[in-house]
Amino acid sequence: MCNIIQKMRTLITVEPVMFLYMTGTFLLTPAYQQLILFKVCGEMYSENTEVCADLQNHQEESTAVQSKASYIMLIYMSVVSLLSVIPAIFLGSWSDRAGRKLGMCIPSIFSAVSGGLFIAIAELPEIGVYWTIVNAAIIGISGSHVAVFLSVFSYLADISDGSALTTRIGIAEAMIYFGGTVGFLLGGTLLQYYSFTHAFGVFCGCHILAVIYVICWLKESKHHQDQEKVLQGVAESILEEKHSLSLAMYAKRTFSCIVKRRAAQDRLKLYLLVLCMLLVNLANTGEQSLTLMFVTYPPRSFNNEKYGEFTATRMLLSGFSLLGVFPLLLRYVGEMILAKVSCLLRIGAFILMAFSTNIWMVFLVAVVNAAGGFAPAVIRSICSRIVGPNEQGAMFSLLASVETLCILVGGAIFNGLYPITLASFPGMSFIVMAAFIIITLILIQWVSEMPTTHPPLIINEA
Incomplete structure (x- = not known):
């Protein structure tokens, strides 16, 4: 039984992490966009609820809502994108020394927290639409998909030789598309027949499952103390070990x-x-x-x-x-x-x-x-x-x-x-x-x- 589990751990590694994360990501996209439209309309026409109930038949109001919502969505995307680059620059070189698993867990943990805040925004009318930007910051400072991608592909590079690496990277890339398909269809179904709470709840569930999988199933690909004796740059590593590595030094190693x-x-x-x-x-x-x-x-x-x-x-x-x-x-x-x-x-x-x-x-x-x-x-x-x-x-x-x-x-x-x-x-x-x-x-x-x-x-x- 142990041999079977060991073989399964060799064959099935980070692919489920990529699938779960991308399912949650593609599920979130239409959900947060619809939530922003819903909150903007509610704030602009709070005294006339009939407008938001049938917005498509109110052309002038619809244009006004979409204009403000598109502005907020642009801010949301910009915050996530810009903030996610900063931690990723440090995480890449840091994971070369400490391991890859943490880089897979942190974005999902922060995303699960943001999912809870999304539910609060949807359920509580007194929470304004600009709180979605706070969620964008929470997701961004964790590294978002940038951290997940670099951790997953680095993990595969650690455990694969030259002949198998291209194949395994291709399979991991395939999980992006499969996760996108499931997330896209699941998000549409939940928003159409259920509610924002259900959609964001499933989003949280995807990321919680990803963290559990990484902790309970994945073995760390980098055994730092064993590999330091054989990896390139031994002299440089020994010298740096004598000093506490600052964030600037990790960024320097990345560039x-x-x-x-x-x-x-x-x-x-x-x-x-x-x-x-x-x-x-x-x-x-x-x-x-x-x-x-x-x-x-x-x-x-x-x-x-x-x-x-x-x-x-x-x-x-x-x-x-x-x-x-x-x-x-x-x-x-x-x-x-x-x-x-x-x-x-x-x-x-x-x-x-x-x-x-x-x-x-x-x-x-x-x-x-x-x-x-x-x-x-x-x-x-x-x-x-x-x-x-x-x-x-x-x-x-x-x-x-x-x-x-x-x-x-x-x-x-x-x-x-x-x-x-x-x-x-x-x-x-x-x-x-x-x-x-x-x-x-x-x-x-x-x-x-x-x-x-x-x-x-x-x-x-x-």
């Missing part, structure tokens, strides 16, 4: 991960791969920001139900591709070839979306885009193999921080471009996204022509 000298062209390769992640996530942010508006705009004219079907289809296809097709293809095709094919299909999906005029063309985008997650998985894996075993957390914290900053930068770019081109060519923003991926494809080709020289990973079976 030094990307600027330090490396063998052959590995430093240039790392720069190019980080730039690839920047471009990919700018395109992803634009897609997430504009798809709803674009598909509801004539001649596509999607309703909420049709948009939900499209989103669920896209996430499921992407998740199954990463979980089943990607590991199978890696047995017969090189990972860089898969990354380039992924970029080509992603470019085709954006162009098809830009020129789509009906429902079947939009749903075809979901099919063409199914392999879109291959490239980020390959990029993460190569970055992990370039840096040393004691730099995994620092490197993944940089990647996760880049992804988070892309939410703000990409949102500003595409939300500014879309209204300008709406009258002439509504799909222009998707052409720009395709251009970003074309540049990514060129950079990946450049990286694939560089010699492969990276330090060996030390395997620690969890």
Whole structure:
């Protein structure tokens, strides 16, 4: 029995953590947005409750509510994004020394606390809508999804060798899509047929389960005192152990991960791969920001139900591709070839979306885009193999921080471009996204022509 449990712990590690966290995250998004709309309407029209009960049939009031709510939502997203980068920079290098589990637990603990506050905001009329910004700060200071991503991918780098790492990162990426599908559908159902309290209660439950799983099931991937004898940078580690490490020193270790000298062209390769992640996530942010508006705009004219079907289809296809097709293809095709094919299909999906005029063309985008997650998985894996075993957390914290900053930068770019081109060519923003991926494809080709020289990973079976 012990041998069976040990084997299960080797096969099933951080994937459930990613699934539970992303389920809660995607469940929270429509819930907090609807709560903000509900509270704003209640505060603006407290003396006329009929307006909020049937807001869609009050055009002027609806416009006023949405304008103020969108402003609050922008503040909410900005607070979460900006605050989450700061602790992640320290957590990455800190986890390289102390372990990965705490980085998975802290965001879920803080999220569960924020879920309780969300319930209070929903249930108590005297609590104003701006208390949601306090919740954004609570989630942000814990590191949010940035901390979870860097901890999960660093954990996988600790326990996987070069041949299996790309596959395991792909499976972890698949959990993002599966969690997104479940969270999106579950959140819609709870809000439609139950209440805010039920939705935020399930959100809390997801994060509590994630913490219990990490504590009770996961074995720490980094046994610090054993590995210090064999990891690179022994002399530096001994010297730093004599002094108490300040936050500034942890931040320095994180940034030094990307600027330090490396063998052959590995430093240039790392720069190019980080730039690839920047471009990919700018395109992803634009897609997430504009798809709803674009598909509801004539001649596509999607309703909420049709948009939900499209989103669920896209996430499921992407998740199954990463979980089943990607590991199978890696047995017969090189990972860089898969990354380039992924970029080509992603470019085709954006162009098809830009020129789509009906429902079947939009749903075809979901099919063409199914392999879109291959490239980020390959990029993460190569970055992990370039840096040393004691730099995994620092490197993944940089990647996760880049992804988070892309939410703000990409949102500003595409939300500014879309209204300008709406009258002439509504799909222009998707052409720009395709251009970003074309540049990514060129950079990946450049990286694939560089010699492969990276330090060996030390395997620690969890």
